[in-house]
Amino acid sequence: MxxxxxxxxxxxxxxxxxxxxxxxxxxxxxxxxxxxxxxxxxxxxxxxxxxxxxxxxxxxxxxxxxxxxxxxxxxxxxxxxxxSQPCLKFTRKELLEATGNFSDRKIIGKGQFGTVYRGILAKGQTVAIKRMEFSEDREYCLKHFLSELQILEGLRHRNLMRILGYFFDGQEMIIVSKFMANFSLDVLLHGPLDCRLDWKQRLNIAVGVAHGLAYLHHECMNTIVHCDLKPGNILVDEHLEAHIADFGVARIMTNNEKEHIK
Structure with missing residues (x-):
């Protein structure tokens, strides 16, 4: 022009x-x-x-x-x-009301692919709302979003994050999941002194992560490799139960790849 x-x-x-x-x-x-x-x-x-x-x-x-x-x-x-057929599709209005128009006061974490907000739905349920906006590499962001939906929608394990629903309008992508009262293992390990874990609690979290990985590697119909497992991607609930999250770069292995590893 x-x-x-x-x-x-x-x-x-x-x-x-x-x-x-x-x-x-x-x-x-x-x-x-x-x-x-x-x-x-x-x-x-x-x-x-x-x-x-x-x-x-x-x-x-x-x-x-x-x-x-x-x-x-x-x-x-x-x-x-x-x-994501079984997942609930949220409206933008519902998510705006749940987060106070995505208020900065509701932010509970930030990552490479977006910001996580604490939200309260109309029924009173507290949830985590991960908001991802398209960056310059649109295809990569969409691939991350689809990968997380595709993998987590079909997984049912107590040590894996549970998706409740999503929102997509071509400009931003949002995933709604169960809220974790103790945020992430990274926060618990490096947060204030009163958040420090004793060795028994650390062991329980490590065992929970191991159970989740064993399910992904050996019990799923298709073997899934997380590819980005770190304290920030291990969420912890009010009972100090570990939940593996953020499957945006995870890989579903083919039979040929599994045979090659063997």
């Missing part, structure tokens, strides 16, 4: 210069009163036609891009619905 404006400005300046030259020539020939109005009108019409064509092209390009984005969004949404 900026390039078109520059071209239009250049054309206008050229028209002015040409008009002045012609008027001077006509004045010297004593024809200015008869010919100059006609020349000026023609140049004005040419400028208007050019301006119309520039804006018409810009409008058609925007319409084409808008149509492509809408089609792309419909394909993405269909894929998400197919992956």
């Amino acid at each position: 900026r390039k078109s404006v520059r071209i239009l400005l250049l054309l206008y300046l050229t028209t002015c210069v040409v008009s002045l030259i012609i008027s001077w020539k006509l004045y010297s020939l004593h024809l200015v009163l008869r010919v100059y109005p006609l020349v000026t009108t023609i140049l004005f019409i040419v400028s208007c036609v050019f301006l119309f064509l520039v804006f018409l092209r810009h409008y058609m390009n925007r319409s084409r891009v808008s149509h492509f984005q809408k089609l792309h969004f419909q394909i993405e949404e269909a894929k998400i619905k197919r992956i």
Whole structure:
């Protein structure tokens, strides 16, 4: 658009210069009163036609891009619905009310792919709401979102995070999950002194993580490798039970990959 404006400005300046030259020539020939109005009108019409064509092209390009984005969004949404059929689809209004318009006071954590808020649904249930916005690499963000939905929707284990629902509108992706009262293992290990764990509690959490990994590696229909297991991705509930979370970069291994490892 900026390039078109520059071209239009250049054309206008050229028209002015040409008009002045012609008027001077006509004045010297004593024809200015008869010919100059006609020349000026023609140049004005040419400028208007050019301006119309520039804006018409810009409008058609925007319409084409808008149509492509809408089609792309419909394909993405269909894929998400197919992956997460049992999950509840939340509305934006519900999530805004639950988090106080995504208030900074509701933030309980931040990560590479988004911000996690503490929310209270209309029924009074406390949940964790992970809000992910599209960055420059849209495809990578969407892949992360789909991977987490696809994997966690089909898993049922007490040491794995449980997804309650999702929201997707083409601009941001939100996953709603069970709220963990003690946040993450990282917070418990490196938080205030009164949050420090004794050795028995640490052992119980480690055993819970081991149970979760054993389920992912050996008890699932398809072997799943987390690929990003760390204290920040181990959530801890009010009973100090560990829950493995954040499956955005997890991999579902094929039979050929499993045979290669063996």
